[in-house]
Amino acid sequence: MSPDLPPALRQGVDALLHGVRRSGLAARSSDLSDGYRAGKASKVVIRSAEDAAAYAAARLPATYAAVARALSEADERLVDFQPTSLLDAGSGPGAAGWAATQLWGSLETAVLLDSSRIFLDLAKRLAAGGPPALAQADRRLADLTQADPWPRADLVLASYVLAELPQDKIPDVVENLWSACDGLMVVVEPGSSEGWAKIKLARDRLIALGAVLVAPCAHALPCPIQAPDWCHFVQRLPRSRDHRQAKGADRPFEDEKFIYLIAARPELALTGQAPRILAPPRQTKTAIEFKICTPAGTCSTHTVARRDKDNYPAARRLDWGDLGLGE
Ligand SMILES: C[S@@+](CC[C@H](N)C(=O)[O-])C[C@H]1O[C@@H](n2cnc3c(N)ncnc32)[C@H](O)[C@@H]1O
Helix, strand or coil: CCCCCCCCHHHHHHHHHCCCCHHHHHHHHHHHHHHHHHHCCCHHHHCCHHHHHHHHHCCCCHHHHHHHHHHHHHHHECCCCCCCCEECCCCCCHHHHHHHHHCCCCCCCEEEEEEHHHHHHHHHHHHCCCCCHHHHCCCEEEECCCCCCCCCEEEEEEEECCCCCCHHHHHHHHHHHCCCEEEEEEEEECCHHHHHHHHHHHHHHHHHHHCEEEEECCCCCCCCCCCCCCCCEEEECCHHHHHHHHHHCCCCCEEEEEEEECCCECCEEEEECCCEECCCEECCEEEEEEEEEECCCCEEEEECCCCCCCCCCHHCCCCCCCECCCC
C-alpha cells in the first residue's frame, strides 16, 4: 500500500492551505512539532483551526504513511478480512481512517472519537470529498480515559494517541478499546523509546485479554528486546511542495520513525508466524546479517551467506520491518 496521501485527501489538505502565508505556516508547524517533541498533548498544541491546518500540512502525511505501513503488515498475515465498520480512537483529522478505507473498500461505517472539537471539525471538512464511510462518519467528542463502552467495530484504530495519555491509564484505555473490537485492533505510536514503552503496555494487556498478535511481534512471549535498545521501524514518504514549505525543509521526502502493534480476535484467520526483521540489514563482503524477532520468542541474528545460492537473492530484497527468513 502506498505511503502517499490519496488524491482526495491531498486536495483537501491543499485546499486548507490556500491563501495561508507560507512563512506563518512554517512558524506554526515548527511550534507544534516542538510542542509534540517536548511531550505536550494536542489540547495544548492545537488551539485553533489554523494550528489544526498546520498539523494537516506538517504531520498528517507522516501519520498517514505510518498507519498505511502498519495496515500493510497486517494485511500480509490476514486471510480474507473484510471489515465493514471502523472505530478511530483519537482520530485527530482522520488520517488513519483514510488509510484503512484505502486498503479495505469493504468499510461502510465509521465512528471517530476525539477530545478535540477543532480536530473533529477538520476531519469532517477533509472527509467531505472522501470515501462514503468517512464522509458520513459519526464524529464524537469523547475522552478515551473515561470507562465508557465505545461503539463496536470490526476494525479499531488508535494512531499516535497513547502518546498523549498518562502511562497509568494506558492498560485500561486499551482494554476498553479491545472490548469494542470485533476483529482487528491497530495501535501506532512514534518510534521513540517512549512510544515503544507505551506499545509494550498495550501489548501486555492485549495478551492478557487473549488477543492474538498479528504484527510486528513474531510471538506473544515476553518481549526479548532490552533497553536501551527499543523496537521501531521507519517509513519513507514523499513531501509535497506545501509539506516542504510547512516544514521549512528542502528534502523531497522524510523518514517517519514509528512503532505499531496489531492484535486480532482469535476467530480471525491468519497465515503462520514468521521472523520479522528489526533493523536495517547489514551487508558484509560474504553475507547479509539480519536482526530478527523469532516465533520462538528470541531476538537474534540470522546470516545469509553470499554462497547460499538458494536464499541469497531473496534475502537481498528484504528490508527493515519485513517478514521473512527461515529460522
Ligand atoms: C497526535 S494526534 C494524532 C491524531 C491522529 N490519530 C493521527 O494519527 O494523525 C493525538 C490525538 O489524540 C487526541 N486525544 C488526546 N487525548 C485524548 C483523550 N483522552 N481522549 C480522546 N482523544 C484524545 C487528540 O485530541 C488528538 O486528536
